[in-house]
Amino acid sequence: MHDFAERVLSLLDRREVGYADVRVIESRDRTISTKNGKMGTAASDESLGLGVRVLVNGCWGFASTDDLSRDSLAAVAKRAVEIARASARAKKEDIVLADEPAANVNWISPCQIDPFSTSIEANLDLLLRADAEMRAVQGITLAEASLNFRRARQLFMSTEGSVIEQTRVITGVGIEAHCYADGDIQSRSYPNSFRGQYQLRGYELVGEMDIVGNARRIAEEAVALHKADQCPQGKRTLILDSSQLGLQIHESIGHPIELDRVLGMEANYAGTSFLTLDKLNNLKYGSEIVNVVADARLEHGPGLGTFAYDDEGVAAQCTDIIKDGQFRGYLTSRETAAMVGAKNSGVASLRSGGTMRAEGWNRIPMIRMTNISLLPGTWKLDDLIADTDDGIYMETNRSWSIDDRRYNFQFGCELGWEIKGGKKVRMLKNPSYSGITTEFWNSCDAICNKDHWTLWGTPNCGKGQPSQTMGTGHGAAPARFRNVNVGVAYGG
Amino acid sequence: MIDPQRCQEIFAELLKYSQADETELLIGGGTHSLTRFANNTIHQNVAEEGYALSVRCVFGQRTARATTNRFDVESLKRVVAEASTLARQQQPDPELLSMPGPQQYEPVHRYFVATSQASADERAQGAVSAIRIAERNRQVAAGTLSTGEAMHALLNSRGLTAYYRGTNAEFSFTATAPSSTGWAKQSTPDLRDINPGELAEEACRIAARSAEPREIPPGRYVTILSPAAVLDLVGFMFCDFSGQALRDQRGFLTGRVGEKLFGENISITDDAYHALQTGAPFDGEGIPRQRLNLVEKGVVKELAYSRQSAKHAGVALTGHGFSLPNEMGEFPMNIVIAGSTHSIDEMIASTERGILVTRLWYIREVDPYKKILTGMTRDGTFLVENGKVQHGIRNFRFNESLVDLLNAVEMMSKPERSSGEESFPMVVPAMKVSSFHFTEATKF
Known part of the structure; x- marks a missing residue:
């Protein structure tokens, strides 16, 4: 790897190239379902490949290849420079990068059991046992289970x-039970929808x-949903489970804070984004109990947004996004x-927040969410439900949509519970x-405590052109939440 | 680009290392370059080249796949060994079919040197010409101009050989005015078909026309949907036009094939050979793609099948399977919706009160059987009254059933190749529908 990267950098004419970086990535994936x-x-x-990013005359160029021969590396370096020169045709201002100290680091994410050391037989056996548990429930018409492993160096x-x-190792696991009956399809997932945790x-x-231990429960819930009442429409008190709240954070905080x-x-x-620069330190984003951070450091947890350095060499950081309800920070890069x-000194830090990430060797880094997390509050979940006189508890995402400036959102969930007098009284x-x-x-008037806090992984966040898929943590x-509009998706 | 001869050489080498009963090789890849602009300047400019080879081994009734992007001998040995190990550890699949033998394919010509040889300078020039138009209109340009070439080959140990190459070019443009936006997009195999200036002018006109958008109450409205809006909506239903989806009871066609589900004026085919379509004339197993009458005068007629789902259903092969092994089976991806002869101007002129939609955004399925979709309008939404576009309006959220939508089509334009964001390009008309359910308005 070092030889490839050094060779590409050595081929660049530093009289013309103001800055360059090279990423060489070797990855391995296993998918069993x-x-x-x-x-x-x-x-x-x-997969093994290399991407080179250059600044020439204040403009970016990027080229990538999976052919690591000497000729190909020379060609890719030349192509990146040619592309940067072409970018200058529409230049307004030189791109300037915020200062960042050089680093020399070798970091490996913690991993107790290498997933690639486990046998396919064991993987399949686990999935088939969960599958059998789900299909043992009468009414289940489709049972699915999956494991996904990735190691990227x-x-x-x-x-x-x-x-x-x-080197980062990622593991994903999930099960889904579907029930079709009488012109209706109901589904339950565990630990989360869209292929799990x-x-x-x-x-x-x-x-x-423990997907086997939870398989029968979610299958029974999928079947029971057919007999459940339809979620009512109107303004209601809403309690969200942590996985749905994770996606709510992703869509209505994580994306709009991308600078x-x-x-x-x-x-x-x-x-x-609705979060124009004038909003920084000047917007009451949430209630006073809402505290959100962007934290890529390992001490925050083993999230999909955890790393040591981002993809332009900036160390992982924790940035306050919302502090006591006030909007305090963006996700930034060296360029932004x-x-x-430069535009407004003092509005934002001149140092990058370290959020530049690329899907792979063939993609340019861009600002991506790291771990965007709502810090825990003080409530026990049982106490919160007991404290709710009339509300709806919703679990596990089923659909999600938000406008292109991130104001208006709508989410659907797999399952709801009506709460009356502090108790769950009927499934919805x-x-x-x-x-x-x-x-x-x-x-937001109540957040549960750290005993109920989970760092969820969203493996499928799309952004950019060409499109890039990235894993984020929440x-x-x-x-x-009080006075929330519920049920409009099925409204007349 | 990897040519057919090189594919044969790789496969011959690969077979030396395979002890499998049957072996299949997929090779795919190519080049893709994209010039991206925003704030009237080029801010990203990228190029990539890459190929992957993927090997499927069969031992008895067991199969699995391994993929690498390394083509040296040691990597070929390793990928065969990996596929073999994975396959041997599977449980037998009694429905696994032997690989197909040699096939005949209808030729398609979708490779254009003007696209494959386009330079970074040409893309930059296209971007600059569009940016200048935005600047003349005192608007701000953002968008992309991309070009690329791709190949796709499939060879197996029973003698099947299939090879396809094609090019693709795409231009997408968003014009931002002080209080509004407009958008236009086109994709084609031949870069010469794209006129960035014309598309930029169209987007700027939409932005100017929707200036100072006013809020109107949500509700059910007569609605005129652009071809891009139509394709982004209907794209959510074609994964259900699948024999495997029917077997899994996962889609909205469960128990409905043969029913008149849509309006009499709705006819939809899947036609990989249509002049405006792109892609290979064979599927992921090397089976020739057949034309399908998915919907005829509102009746759901035919579904797409893989070899396995066709055998299970007792029907002829259609050539729509994905590469094995997979969970989804198949679905049609060369959609052509029959239209009519009405122009969008005629649709507007015939509308007493309604909404004109340029583009939809972030569409997701709310209900898999009722086929309720939610999403937002963006980049130019208008109130139409008394046969004329009156003014721009704030964007709406919608919740609408596709089944209801396709029963409410009153007028259609001539179908055209169109590109959106949520689905693959299709040949679709604009549609005027008698009712579309906008449920909330947003802030802009």
Whole structure:
């Protein structure tokens, strides 16, 4: 890896190239899934490639290849420079990077059990046992279970002298039970929808999730949903479980705080943000108990947004996003931190927040969520429900949508419970809720404590052109919101 | 780009190391370059080249796949060994079919040198010409111009050989005015078909026309949907036009095939050979793609099948399977929706009160059987009254059933190749529907 990166950097004419970095990535993936008692997917994937990013005459160029021969490396270095020269045709200002000290690091994410050391037989046996438990419940028409493992070793090397090697191991596990009957499909997932829970951990996560032990319960819930009443429509008190709250954070806090969106760089695709620069330190984002951080450090937890250094060589940091309800910070890069600092010194830090990440060797880094987490509150969940006279508790995401400036959102969940007099009194099907971001977060009046807090992994966050998929982390404990619009998705 | 001869050489080498009863090789990849602009300047400019080879081994009734992007001999040995190990550890699948033998394919020509050879300078020039138009309109440009070439080959030990190459070019443009936005997009295999200036002018006109958007109450409205909006909506239903989905009872067609589910004026085909379509004439198992009448005069007629799902259903092969092994089976991806001859202007002129939608965004499925979708309008939403576009309006959230939507189509334009964000490009018309349920308004 070092030879490839050094060679590319050595081929660049430093009289023309103001800055360059090279990322070499070697990755390995395993996907095993089952469906209705049979193997669904059994696939292994390995990849090795290199991407080089250059600043020439104040403009970016990027090129990548998986051909690591000498000729190819020379060609890719040349191509990156040519592309940067072409970028200058529409230059307004030179790109400037916020200062960052060079680093020389070798970091490996903690992993107790290497998932690739586990046998396929053992993987399949686990999934098929969970599958059998789900299908043992009468009425289940489709049972699915999956395991996903990834190990990526990345070398980052820059003309500023950074040499950063990181190895990250990710494990994902999940099950889904579906029930079709009488023109209706109901589903339950565990530990989360859309292929389960993902963390920066080894196979030990799989054991902790105990998919076999939870399979029958979720299957029974999927069947029971058919007989449940429809979620009512109107303004209600809402309690969200931690996984749904994780996605709520992702969509209505994580994306709007991306400074590239704020500055218009995503206007054509992912959209912009209501969090214009004047809002920083000048917006009551949520109620006073709402505290949100962007924390990529390992001490925050083994999230999909945990690393030692981002993909432009900036150390992992914890940034206050919302402090006591007030909007305090953006997700930034070296380029955007410098832009904002230059425009309005004092509005934002001149140092990058360290959030630049790329899907792989063939993609350019961009601002991505790290672990965007709601810090825990003080409530026990049982006490919170007992304290709720009339409300709805919603579990596990089923659908999600938000406008391109991140104001109006609507979420659907797999299962709801009506709460009356401090007790769950009846199951509700097809629960949904909608709102405006800041109104919603300002209506938060209770957050559960750290015993209920989970760092969820969202492995499928899409952004950018060409599109990049990234894993993000979201820590959350169940929380209560007042006067929320529920049920409109099925409204007449 | 990897040519057919090189594919054969790789496969011959691969077979030396395979002890499997049957062996299949997929090779895919190519080049893709994209120039991205925002704030009237190019801010990202990238190029990539990459290929992957994927090996599937079969031992008895067991199969699995391993993939690598390394083509040296040691990597070929390793990927075969990995696929073999994975396959041997599977449980037998009694429904696994032997690989297909040689097939005949209808030729398609979707490779254009003007696209594959486009330079960074050409893309930058296209971007600059569009940016200048935004600047002349005192608006701000954001968008992309991309070009690329891709190949896809499938070979197996029973003698099947399939090879496809094609090019793709895409231009997408968002114009931002002080209080509004507009958008236009086009994708085609031939870069020469794209006129960035025309598309930029269109987006700027939409932005200007929707200035100072006013809030109107949500509710059910007569609605005119652009082709891009139509494709982003209907794209959510085609994964259910699948024999495997029917077997899994996972989609909205469970128990409905043969029913008149949509309006009499709705006819939909899957046609990989349509002049405006792209992609290979074979599926993930190397089976030739067949034309399908998915919907005829509102009746759900035919589904897509893989070899395995076709055998289970007792029907002929359609050539729509994904590469094995997989969970989804198959679905149609060369959609052509029959339209009519009405222009969007005629739709507007015929509307007493309604909404005109340029683009939809962040569409997600709320209910899998009722096929309720939610999403937002964006980049140019208008109130139409008395046959004329009156003014821009604040964007709406919608919750609408696709089944209801396709029973409410009153007018359609001539179908065109269109690109959106939520689904693959299709050949679709604009539609005027008698009712579309907007449930909330947002802040802009």
